[in-house]
Amino acid sequence: MINTIIYSYELSNMEFKPNHPFKPIRSKILMELLNRYDLLNHKNQMVVEPLPLKEELLYLFHERKYIELLRRASKGEFSIDIFYAGIGTEDNPIFESMYEFSILAAGGTFQGAEILLSGTSRVVFNPIGGFHHAGKGHAEGFCYINDIAITITDLIQKGHRVACIDIDAHHGNGVQDAFYDTDKVLTISLHESGETLYPGGGFETELGKGKGEGYNVNIPLLNDTDDDVYVYAFDSIVPPLIERYKPDFVVAVIGSDTHKDDPLTHMKLTTNGYKKVIATINDISPKILALGAGGYNIYKTTAMWALAWATFCGLTPTDLFAGVIGGFMYGPEAGAGTLDDPPFSSPPEEKKRCLDHANRVVSFLKERLSL
Numbered sequence: 001m002i003n004t005i006i007y008s009y010e011l012s013n014m015e016f017k018p019n020h021p022f023k024p025i026r027s028k029i030l031m032e033l034l035n036r037y038d039l040l041n042h043k044n045q046m047v048v049e050p051l052p053l054k055e056e057l058l059y060l061f062h063e064r065k066y067i068e069l070l071r072r073a074s075k076g077e078f079s080i081d082i083f084y085a086g087i088g089t090e091d092n093p094i095f096e097s098m099y100e101f102s103i104l105a106a107g108g109t110f111q112g113a114e115i116l117l118s119g120t121s122r123v124v125f126n127p128i129g130g131f132h133h134a135g136k137g138h139a140e141g142f143c144y145i146n147d148i149a150i151t152i153t154d155l156i157q158k159g160h161r162v163a164c165i166d167i168d169a170h171h172g173n174g175v176q177d178a179f180y181d182t183d184k185v186l187t188i189s190l191h192e193s194g195e196t197l198y199p200g201g202g203f204e205t206e207l208g209k210g211k212g213e214g215y216n217v218n219i220p221l222l223n224d225t226d227d228d229v230y231v232y233a234f235d236s237i238v239p240p241l242i243e244r245y246k247p248d249f250v251v252a253v254i255g256s257d258t259h260k261d262d263p264l265t266h267m268k269l270t271t272n273g274y275k276k277v278i279a280t281i282n283d284i285s286p287k288i289l290a291l292g293a294g295g296y297n298i299y300k301t302t303a304m305w306a307l308a309w310a311t312f313c314g315l316t317p318t319d320l321f322a323g324v325i326g327g328f329m330y331g332p333e334a335g336a337g338t339l340d341d342p343p344f345s346s347p348p349e350e351k352k353r354c355l356d357h358a359n360r361v362v363s364f365l366k367e368r369l370s371l
């Protein structure tokens with residue numbers, strides 16, 4: 001079975017603003033890393049260029065009025081209702097071709113699902129996908145178009161069972177809101193607690209409503225949560241939930257901003273914990289639509305994505321350039337020869353605080369979800 005990566009040179013060269021932390025260039029660096037570590041060009045792999053999402057498909061989730069405001073802002077217009085829709089803020093600036101950027105990124109995710117539906121691939125990875133904060137009528141958290149909500153809505157309308165596993169450091173609030181009252185999608189989000197990180201919610205008590213009760217699962221973890229505690233919380237809840245729900249497709253939002261060197265969050269993961277969780281997602285999911293989402297240390301993010309891709313493809317990274325270019329292109333911390341970090345544990349007192357909290361969340365969820 002083929003594994004497909006979605007890549008657009010055009011998209012990778014777009015920029016929100018020079019100092020904005022969200023860098024589409026990450027996808028280009030990822031492709032370079034995949035080449036360097038012999039993770040691309042294998043015969044069961046494909047690289048597909050995304051096409052812009054057709055306008056009609058935006059309305060599977062978004063309001064027409066909002067899309068109109070986004071298009072107007074993209075052309076350089078500004079009005080107070082554009083600002084009220086969350087466009088033109090520090091997080092979601094107005095930049096040239098922002099509409100084109102958004103529909104190309106979302107197009108990649110939608111196309112990824114179509115490729116999975118066609119039966120040719122088991123895994124599709126769209127690094128510049130996973131805009132889990134966008135609401136139906138507003139932008140927030142670097143997200144303008146919610147490619148996840150659009151694509152999942154289409155899949156469930158076609159009668160498929162879908163689960164979304166979101167391991168980005170931020171709570172997937174836009175996806176939670178989109179499917180809060182339905183049992184047609186199982187949404188699971190592991191993230192840094194809303195007490196210390198945007199968007200401020202995503203507590204374990206938010207379990208869905210009406211028919212959706214029990215189908216929205218949040219696993220908030222404390223700042224300083226390290227690999228051990230994270231993997232423990234993930235393994236306690238996610239595999240049994242997926243086993244019970246039996247999805248046809250898993251949308252995996254694999255943001256790597258949980259890394260201890262990420263400048264925007266306070267989690268303390270390394271590649272080691274991330275890899276374990278990716279390996280489990282790979283094992284429990286029949287078909288995977290992986291989306292890159294957040295990650296603001298460019299070098300760590302691309303290394304973690306490369307490791308995720310290697311896991312999905314069953315490959316071991318081998319540095320073909322070891323000793324040749326060193327850290328020149330990928331930053332000094334990437335070094336030559338490995339994508340992996342050395343093991344790391346939070347200091348004992350911090351670790352205990354994180355583990356106690358994780359234990360409370362896990363026990364609460366096990367009881368409420370009858371796991």
Ligand SMILES: [Zn+2]
Pocket residue numbers: 168169170255257293294295
């Ligand atoms: Zn994030």
